[in-house]
Amino acid sequence: MSDAATPPVPPAPASNYNPDNITVLEGLEAVRKRPGMYIGDVHDGSGLHHLVWEVVDNSVDEHLAGYCKRIRVTVHFDGSVTVEDDGRGIPTGTHVEHSKKLGRDVSAAELVMTVLHAGGKFDHASYKVSAGLHGVGVSAVNAVSEWLKLEIRREGHVWLQEYRKGAPVTPLALIGDSDRTGTQVTWKPDTDIFTVIEWSYDQLASRLRELTFLNAGLVIDFSDERGEGRSEHYEFAGGIREFIELLNHAKDPIHPAVISFTAEAPTDLGASVVVDCALQWNSTYGEQIFAYTNNVHNKDGGTHLTGLRSALTRTLNTYGTAQNLLKDVKAGLLGEDVREGLTAVISVKHPDPSFDSQTKSKLVSSEVKGIVETGVSEKLSRFFEENPAVARKILEKAVLAAKGREAARKAREVVRKGQNDITTLSGKLSDCQEKDPAKCEIYVVEGDSAGGSAKQGRDRRFQAILPLRGKILNVERVRLDRMLGSEQIGTLITALGCGLADPEDRKETEVVDGVQSGKRVSTFDTSKLRYHRIILMTDADVDGSHIRTLLLTFFYRQLPELIENGYLYIAQPPLYRVRKGKKDLYMKDDAALDRHLLENAVEGIAVDASKGPALAGDQLIVLAKRMKQQREILGKLDARCDARVVAAAVRGAMLGRDDLRDATRAEEKAKATRAFLEERWPDFKPLDVVAQKDAEHGYRLVAQLRPGATSRATVLDWALVDGAEYQQVLSIEEDTRSIWPGPYRVRVPGSAEPVVIADAEALGAYLDERGRKGIVISRYKGLGEMNAEELWSTTMDPDGRTLLQVKDEDISGRTDELFSVLMGENVELRRAFIEQNALNVRNLDI
Numbered sequence: 031m032s033d034a035a036t037p038p039v040p041p042a043p044a045s046n047y048n049p050d051n052i053t054v055l056e057g058l059e060a061v062r063k064r065p066g067m068y069i070g071d072v073h074d075g076s077g078l079h080h081l082v083w084e085v086v087d088n089s090v091d092e093h094l095a096g097y098c099k100r101i102r103v104t105v106h107f108d109g110s111v112t113v114e115d116d117g118r119g120i121p122t123g124t125h126v127e128h129s130k131k132l133g134r135d136v137s138a139a140e141l142v143m144t145v146l147h148a149g150g151k152f153d154h155a156s157y158k159v160s161a162g163l164h165g166v167g168v169s170a171v172n173a174v175s176e177w178l179k180l181e182i183r184r185e186g187h188v189w190l191q192e193y194r195k196g197a198p199v200t201p202l203a204l205i206g207d208s209d210r211t212g213t214q215v216t217w218k219p220d221t222d223i224f225t226v227i228e229w230s231y232d233q234l235a236s237r238l239r240e241l242t243f244l245n246a247g248l249v250i251d252f253s254d255e256r257g258e259g260r261s262e263h264y265e266f267a268g269g270i271r272e273f274i275e276l277l278n279h280a281k282d283p284i285h286p287a288v289i290s291f292t293a294e295a296p297t298d299l300g301a302s303v304v305v306d307c308a309l310q311w312n313s314t315y316g317e318q319i320f321a322y323t324n325n326v327h328n329k330d331g332g333t334h335l336t337g338l339r340s341a342l343t344r345t346l347n348t349y350g351t352a353q354n355l356l357k358d359v360k361a362g363l364l365g366e367d368v369r370e371g372l373t374a375v376i377s378v379k380h381p382d383p384s385f386d387s388q389t390k391s392k393l394v395s396s397e398v399k400g401i402v403e404t405g406v407s408e409k410l411s412r413f414f415e416e417n418p419a420v421a422r423k424i425l426e427k428a429v430l431a432a433k434g435r436e437a438a439r440k441a442r443e444v445v446r447k448g449q450n451d452i453t454t455l456s457g458k459l460s461d462c463q464e465k466d467p468a469k470c471e472i473y474v475v476e477g478d479s480a481g482g483s484a485k486q487g488r489d490r491r492f493q494a495i496l497p498l499r500g501k502i503l504n505v506e507r508v509r510l511d512r513m514l515g516s517e518q519i520g521t522l523i524t525a526l527g528c529g530l531a532d533p534e535d536r537k538e539t540e541v542v543d544g545v546q547s548g549k550r551v552s553t554f555d556t557s558k559l560r561y562h563r564i565i566l567m568t569d570a571d572v573d574g575s576h577i578r579t580l581l582l583t584f585f586y587r588q589l590p591e592l593i594e595n596g597y598l599y600i601a602q603p604p605l606y607r608v609r610k611g612k613k614d615l616y617m618k619d620d621a622a623l624d625r626h627l628l629e630n631a632v633e634g635i636a637v638d639a640s641k642g643p644a645l646a647g648d649q650l651i652v653l654a655k656r657m658k659q660q661r662e663i664l665g666k667l668d669a670r671c672d673a674r675v676v677a678a679a680v681r682g683a684m685l686g687r688d689d690l691r692d693a694t695r696a697e698e699k700a701k702a703t704r705a706f707l708e709e710r711w712p713d714f715k716p717l718d719v720v721a722q723k724d725a726e727h728g729y730r731l732v733a734q735l736r737p738g739a740t741s742r743a744t745v746l747d748w749a750l751v752d753g754a755e756y757q758q759v760l761s762i763e764e765d766t767r768s769i770w771p772g773p774y775r776v777r778v779p780g781s782a783e784p785v786v787i788a789d790a791e792a793l794g795a796y797l798d799e800r801g802r803k804g805i806v807i808s809r810y811k812g813l814g815e816m817n818a819e820e821l822w823s824t825t826m827d828p829d830g831r832t833l834l835q836v837k838d839e840d841i842s843g844r845t846d847e848l849f850s851v852l853m854g855e856n857v858e859l860r861r862a863f864i865e866q867n868a869l870n871v872r873n874l875d876i
């Protein structure tokens with residue numbers, strides 16, 4: 031390629047790069063017109079997160095084809111996302127067939143980015159298993175992006191192409207050399223299409239972790255550059271065995287090693303069906319089985335799950351009978367007995383699976399049941415023969431479960447008989463007058479004193495109060511029969527009125543030979559529920575969050591239907607009271623407090639800039655917020671390159687990414703950066719700031735230190751300057767300079783002389799200080815610190831309160847793990863967790 035002394039310089043972006051690509055882009059126009067059909071709901075976040083899965087799935091396919099080991103996913107602070115892999119890289123060469131059709135040279139890469147479903151078309155052989163959820167391809171992501179950058183490393187070179195709303199705005203240009211290979215896509219979802227761009231860390235993290243488990247050997251790094259910044263490294267050589275270890279890590283396994291096996295069966299479709307299964311029993315009474323087909327979770331199970339269940343029941347009964355371990359259970363073990371305390375994953379790779387619906391929630395390929403059942407029965411029987419001590423423990427557990435089932439049935443009878451007798455609640459429940467459940471609310475309140483204020487403060491027409499004394503029984507650690515005997519839980523169940531579902535009813539109906547025998551049925555009766563808002567109201571301290579977690583555990587484990595129907599809420603008492611003179615204001619969180627402080631800061635003042643209109647009120651707030659954001663981003667970037675160097679490049683040189691593509695411009699910017707550093711931080715004063723050649727990307731600026739000077743890294747490279755964070759710092763700088771440049775004169779009421787402030791940075795600091803003048807902030811610790819009137823107006827009045835609805839999004843991921851850590855038998859883990867979170871109690875919010 032180009033000579034070493036002159037790095038390649040791609041042409042500057044032109045917005046009309048491709049006048050003749052209308053036909054290709056018609057497909058993408060369809061995606062923009064009906065995004066819901068291609069990527070899902072654009073309002074509730076599901077379509078948004080699908081974008082990541084669509085891109086990541088391509089990288090996972092590259093892994094399944096044997097070429098990609100590592101995937102890196104980064105959420106940037108502005109809502110853009112990067113997915114990078116070390117696969118072969120999308121081919122960059124001209125695609126002959128399409129080029130003929132279009133009458134111009136077009137690369138395979140551009141086709142992948144602009145033609146629906148093109149991703150796999152060029153290379154069928156390596157796409158044995160498609161992980162794609164929707165399978166529309168990266169081009170659909172491109173279509174709904176405000177902008178997208180594609181960077182490919184392949185055959186020694188680095189290529190870059192940029193797009194806007196699906197259309198290329200630059201050609202695929204060779205920009206440097208690299209001995210690595212891979213594909214990197216960065217895009218920003220278009221706000222014309224998505225109403226909210228809010229990435230859920232937990233949703234992304236748990237799915238990426240799951241993908242790593244399901245594909246042994248794959249490594250995924252995830253980082254979130256928003257806020258404080260967080261990151262995860264996922265690498266599980268043991269695959270789903272390690273998944274089981276994690277699911278059980280806060281529990282108490284009854285046998286040390288996870289049992290796992292693989293079975294393979296040929297099909298007439300060419301590729302065979304591969305079954306991976308891992309299981310381990312623990313001392314709890316719950317059951318967790320996750321079923322997957324081609325990396326997609328089938329939340330309603332299907333033929334693989336049915337096969338696994340049959341194999342378990344059959345194998346345990348056969349082995350138990352042969353070993354004379356079932357004398358006490360005459361009728362034999364039921365499925366639920368053998369699955370008590372079981373954690374299992376069944377993962378199937380299938381060349382052509384069928385599902386009951388587009389969401390792939392249930393696998394219906396009938397041949398899979400037999401393949402799984404035979405495979406698991408054979409391997410588990412052999413395992414039992416070879417490990418008789420482990421087999422005996424598992425059988426003993428199942429026998430206890432069968433006996434407990436009988437005891438629980440009796441206990442439930444007792445509760446059933448008593449549950450409709452609301453008179454037993456007198457003295458405990460303060461009921462409301464309204465009888466229509468849709469209009470009724472029940473506040474479940476921690477402790478008698480807060481219960482007293484709530485009783486006085488409530489609107490008794492539709493708000494009921496149920497105070498709970500002390501800590502309720504830890505429902506994770508006790509068996510159903512004992513839990514139902516607890517007074518606190520009994521009172522709660524009676525007050526709700528809907529009873530408890532019989533676990534028998536909650537069992538899934540099964541698919542037999544591809545025929546679904548019926549929908550999930552339950553005699554559990556939500557129509558008897560007496561309140562459609564069940565509101566948990568606990569203190570914002572460690573005890574309060576513990577009690578809240580206990581209650582959530584109870585609902586999550588025993589009454590999940592109430593969560594699924596959206597009946598469960600968490601009250602949000604204010605966190606701060608701001609007192610100014612005699613006036614009190616309440617703030618629900620730090621963001622609200624910050625907003626208030628800013629309003630206080632700008633009250634009554636006006637600021638003259640050296641150019642442009644005078645600033646007051648909201649305009650000042652906007653400026654102050656942007657200055658604060660600029661400071662925060664600089665603080666974060668400090669981890670990658672000394673913030674002083676970054677600030678100097680921005681304020682002293684206005685260094686932009688295109689400057690790094692040109693030797694002369696890079697040199698000039700380096701000088702200006704050095705001059706700013708010398709003047710602003712004379713102590714730091716580097717020896718020099720120079721422009722160096724960068725193999726992969728034009729140039730980079732490097733500050734060279736004096737001997738003895740200390741600093742973090744001092745390299746400003748393409749990745750940093752082209753990144754969302756630096757770009758934001760730069761754009762804030764450009765805006766303030768062009769619209770409201772300093773120095774500033776602040777006019778303060780009652781003072782004749784204005785306060786003169788040199789630059790925007792100092793103005794931000796001045797406003798920060800002014801915001802705290804004359805006010806007293808106190809942080810609430812408990813509900814008991816509020817009187818009835820305060821509690822009503824801040825937390826219970828439907829016109830002024832905020833309620834957090836409890837959602838049940840993530841059964842396989844963090845929610846369940848969190849419950850187990852907090853509620854399980856492992857005291858060490860629990861203590862560590864609570865200590866870790868004590869200073870940050872709101873993290874316990876689920």
Ligand code: 0RA
Pocket residue numbers: 085088089092115117118119120121142149150152153168213
């Ligand atoms: C088409 C053909 C080949 C690879 C890819 C697409 C590919 C796409 C993506 C999207 C994200 N990461 C990706 N990695 C690869 C085959 C290339 C060859 O045969 O060398």
